[in-house]
Amino acid sequence: MSEETQIEVSSADELITDEELQDRSKGQLIKNAGQFRDRRNELNQLASSRASKRDELNAKTREKVDAAQEHREKRDTLNERVQEHKEVRNELNAKANKLFDKVDERKADLELDEGKGLEELKEEIEQLEFKQQTEVLSPEDERELIEKIEEKREEYQDRKEKMEDSGDLEELVEEAEEVRGEASNHHEKVTELADKAQKHHNEMIEAYREADDIRDEADEMHEAFVEAQEAADAHHEAFVDVQKRLRELDKQEEEDRKDEREAKREEAKAEAEEIYQRFQEGETLDTDDLRKLQKSGLL
Numbered sequence: 163m164s165e166e167t168q169i170e171v172s173s174a175d176e177l178i179t180d181e182e183l184q185d186r187s188k189g190q191l192i193k194n195a196g197q198f199r200d201r202r203n204e205l206n207q208l209a210s211s212r213a214s215k216r217d218e219l220n221a222k223t224r225e226k227v228d229a230a231q232e233h234r235e236k237r238d239t240l241n242e243r244v245q246e247h248k249e250v251r252n253e254l255n256a257k258a259n260k261l262f263d264k265v266d267e268r269k270a271d272l273e274l275d276e277g278k279g280l281e282e283l284k285e286e287i288e289q290l291e292f293k294q295q296t297e298v299l300s301p302e303d304e305r306e307l308i309e310k311i312e313e314k315r316e317e318y319q320d321r322k323e324k325m326e327d328s329g330d331l332e333e334l335v336e337e338a339e340e341v342r343g344e345a346s347n348h349h350e351k352v353t354e355l356a357d358k359a360q361k362h363h364n365e366m367i368e369a370y371r372e373a374d375d376i377r378d379e380a381d382e383m384h385e386a387f388v389e390a391q392e393a394a395d396a397h398h399e400a401f402v403d404v405q406k407r408l409r410e411l412d413k414q415e416e417e418d419r420k421d422e423r424e425a426k427r428e429e430a431k432a433e434a435e436e437i438y439q440r441f442q443e444g445e446t447l448d449t450d451d452l453r454k455l456q457k458s459g460l461l
Contacts, residue, residue, distance in 0.1 A: 434458030
């Protein structure tokens with residue numbers, strides 16, 4: 163049976179009216195009863211098919227909703243972990259900032275941020291000494307060069323002594339960088355988990371969208387099921403009405419036959435009594451008259 167079966171009725175009155183039930187012949191009504199019964203069965207089968215498809219679609223909808231819920235739970239769990247790593251990252255960054263502030267304070271106290279570094283000063287001194295040894299200079303230029311070399315050596319020595327007096331500065335810098343590195347690791351974890359959470363969020367949205375689409379199909383199929391079922395019920399009601407009318411006609415026919423038999427008996431009785439009266443009056447009866455008298459019990 164095709165799904166494209168046309169459904170054009172929703173009540174028995176649209177199939178056969180009370181007037182038609184009363185006016186149609188028994189033969190016509192028997193034909194109608196068969197048509198309504200067959201159409202009812204066809205529509206019930208169609209309604210059952212549509213109900214099955216509706217249930218399948220509803221099951222798929224539930225599957226999509228369950229999948230969406232799973233993605234939601236995974237997303238929420240990941241977001242909780244994101245928040246945990248964010249808190250640790252922020253705490254570590256705050257700790258690192260404090261340590262770097264201490265480093266800056268120590269450097270400021272030791273004036274290590276001013277001037278050149280030891281390696282740079284050492285290189286400058288070596289260049290000046292090389293120049294003194296390899297170039298021919300005037301007495302005045304050579305004196306100036308020697309003074310400059312001495313200044314650089316004093317600056318180098320002064321800075322070296324400050325570095326040596328800095329104590330645990332290097333350890334403080336190392337600790338600050340280590341803490342900053344731990345914060346970076348947690349930040350990378352935040353990014354990684356946030357990406358995974360976003361993926362589950364997107365998949366959740368898609369699953370809900372698919373569930374809505376399938377639910378719409380299920381709703382349409384339910385409407386189609388109701389339509390077929392109502393039409394089947396209308397044909398069943400029409401079938402029942404016709405059957406009821408046929409029973410009424412059968413009963414009427416039986417009553418008519420009974421009345422006819424009773425009329426014939428009364429007629430036969432009256433005829434027999436009339437024959438009996440003639441018999442009593444001495445009239446000669448023929449064989450047929452005698453048979454009627456015997457049948458009536460008067461003889």
